Amino acid sequence: MPRQSWALLKSIHARAAMRFHRMFLLVLLWLWSASAAAHAMQVPYNLPVPLWLYAYGATAALLASFVVVGYFVRGDTGSLQSRSLELSRGGFGAALMRPGWISACRVLSVLALLLTIVAGLAGTKVPTRNFNITFFWVVFVLGFTYLTALIGDVYRAINPLLVICDWLERLRPGLLRGQWPYPQWLGYYPALALYMGFIWIELFGHTSPRTLSLILLSYVAINLAAAWMLGRETWFRQGELFAVLLRLVAKLSPLEYRCAENGQPPAMRLRLPFVGLLSERADHFSLLVFVLFMLSSTAYDGLHETVPWVQVFWKEVFPVLAKFIAAGNPGQYLILVDYFYYWQWLMMLVSPFVYLAIYLGFVALAKLVARTTISVPELALQFALSLVPIAFVYNVTHYFTLALAQGPLVLSLAFDPFGFGWNLLGSKGWNIQPILLDAGLIWHTQVALILFGHILSVYLAHVEALKVFATRRQAALSQLPMLVLMVMLTTIGLWILSLPIAAGQVLLPTGR
């Protein structure tokens, strides 16, 4: 190629790059103002984890995993699962399980749901001053989930939707027995679909108090209709999102409950924490996808507003799209901004299946190494629940600062739920401050939590392997690929925590 035309080509290229750069800025500006329109939940005040701490976390995860392997390679490891203590026979435990107390909690739970809905419809439009936003997003979604990990599946007993079902059945016995039998293939897919909808609303919905109330009303309607169609027992085990999610989280807890059934009184049992995950394997492929979505949705939430991720679209995907969509149209990038959102949504929906492909790959590798006749899907289900600790700590590291900052405010909001300026019990003078932690403390807590979840998952998967495989050698070998997988998942989690946040960096690229 002659030198001149090469130079010309280069200058055209440079000009195109510059035009693209300016466009990139414009679009970011536009996105920025659009996203600022309504902040239902406040953004956590977290800074990205420093690089050295990220490097430490990844190295520590790897080395600690080998210690866990060493623990299992030789000698007796004993059975930790069998030790448990019945608490409901007398004393405090029995008092907690008294029917009157449980009934009161159930009524309270329905009242809380009712207040959440009414506050959004009748109260102030300002998200920070309406009870419902903080109560639902922070107290219930975050706080109650973390509480469940400590005190077990209380939700099963006080789920307001189930209470409403009970009341309906008292009026019309047999109403929710189900019109059709619950199809076997459906499994936990309804819960997964609702979970995806929920995450979409959380990340992109920008809920106002009013829309949140409408969403909750629809959620009640969906669940009642589904319980009527498919039967409440199976629906509230496999279909209702929070029932499925919180039952999984509750397996981390040292407390276990048995609901009053077949004339037997309700019972409470103390067990070692986390062994609940060993007592049961995933009973349907959809539950595996659900667990993986627990992981991928939090990872995605951490990732989707960071600089590298946003750039993937504008530098890789956008130029390709620009060739095909509205080419030549002067307003092209404004049209393509919509595609940025479609692309974000698509990635969120696809994320669990990306994790699934990776997971199945490693399970297949484990099968190969352990030379077992057990099929890959079978093994995949066997080890699914051992990923719950990693998924749970991902979630806690991402949101605990938000829960601490926003959670306390619910106290004063509860005494003025509609934002009308009520002053019940002098609640106006309480001056409740958000709990803001020091960045150093947040970073160290985040990394420590991620490491803890990682070690726990590696440990649980090993115990599971000892149950599944005939020999200790097979079990140990099978765990090598699983270990690589878990180190990978943990490193991804840490990496995401260390990424710079894109939002707010609108003007930065101009200097370059």
Next chain:
Amino acid sequence: MKFLAYLVAVIVLLGVLLVNFKPKAEMSETQASEPPTAAASSTARAASVAAEPVVLDLVIQRGRLVTGPAVIQVRQGDEVVLRLTCDTPDELHLHGYNLHVTLGPDKTATLQFNAKQTGRFGYELHHAKAELGALEVYPR
């Protein structure tokens, strides 16, 4: 017993590693004066000694920041002075610190505070409902 021994081993291992990874340079004076990333350093350089305040001029037009850094990076304990000019009457709100300042077309408003709390805090215009940028306060 064996379980406990391994548990202690893991904890010791993680502790030793942490001490090894923690950068020693971070503690020294010269390093502490530099913001962790150079992104906004040209305009928002943190003061090397806390006594000297970080002064920044922000100009807002039609609900957007036209002059000044979108991300202000400072070190914990820095005295920060924001001099704000806005073409319309509005109110600026700095999250986390929960500071409000009234802006007007004819005057320069000043927001002065000590960056005691570490973290990343957005600031926005209340009337224009526009988020302008973020204040990042890094630990010393």
